Amino acid sequence: MTPRIEEINARKLIGVSRSMSISNNKTRELWEGFRAGVPTISHRVSSDFISLQNYPIDFFRQFDPNMPFEKWAAVEVSEVSNIPQGMHSFDLPAGKYAVFEYKGSSNDPGIFQYIFNQWLPTSTYWLDHRPHFEVLGKNYKNNDPNSEEEIWIPIQEK
Template sequence: MTPRIEEIKEKKLIGVSCHMSISNNKTGKLWKGFRQRVSEISHMVSSDSISLQYYPEDYFTYFDPRRNFVKWAAVEVSKETDIPKGMQCLKVPAGRYAVFEYKGPSNDSGIFQYIYNEWLPQSLYRLGHRPHFEVLGEKYKNNDPNSEEEIWIPIDLF
């Protein structure tokens, strides 16, 4: 699977976040609460949802499934005004991303093992320290083998 490489401008997101780890995964609870309130958000760029992870800088160097990171359930907005109570704004910095078109269940960790253990070490890039995110569009069906999403991995040239 070969990704496309994209340079993005800063993105503005509005959503909810929580600290979690792989071994203490709170993704379902996070998304359930967000989905109930997404209609309160103004200035949405599209109907796509964004699942975003912000890892500590050395997270992948010293990987431990019990180590915390911040996970977001969000949507992209054109301006960060009228933020609903209990939600926050996050600015994703401009930068280069490898974008993988993934088809399959979202609970299959094999795609991430491929990206981090096979594709990235053989590429001309190193992992960038910016948020990692998935764009969940109209073809996304949680944990369905026919689900489709885009996986955005931050990269920098060596």
């Protein structure tokens, strides 16, 4: 699977976040708390959802399934105003990303094993320290083998 490489401008997101770890995954609860408030978010850019992970700088160097990171359930907006109660804004910085078009269950770790253990080490890129995210569009179906999403991995030239 070969990704497309995209350089993006900074983006504005509105959503909710929660600290969690791989071993103490609270993704389901995060999204359940977010979905009810989505209709109250103004200035949405699209109908897509963003699942974002903001990892500590040493997360991938000293992997520990108990190491906490910040996870967001969000949407992209054109401007940050009238943020619904209980939600916050997040500024996604500009940068280069490897974008993988993935079809399969969101519970299958195989795609991430491929990205980090096969594709990245043999590519001309390093992992960059910026947020990782997935774009969950109209063909996303949670835990369905026919689900489709885009996986955005922050990269920089070696």
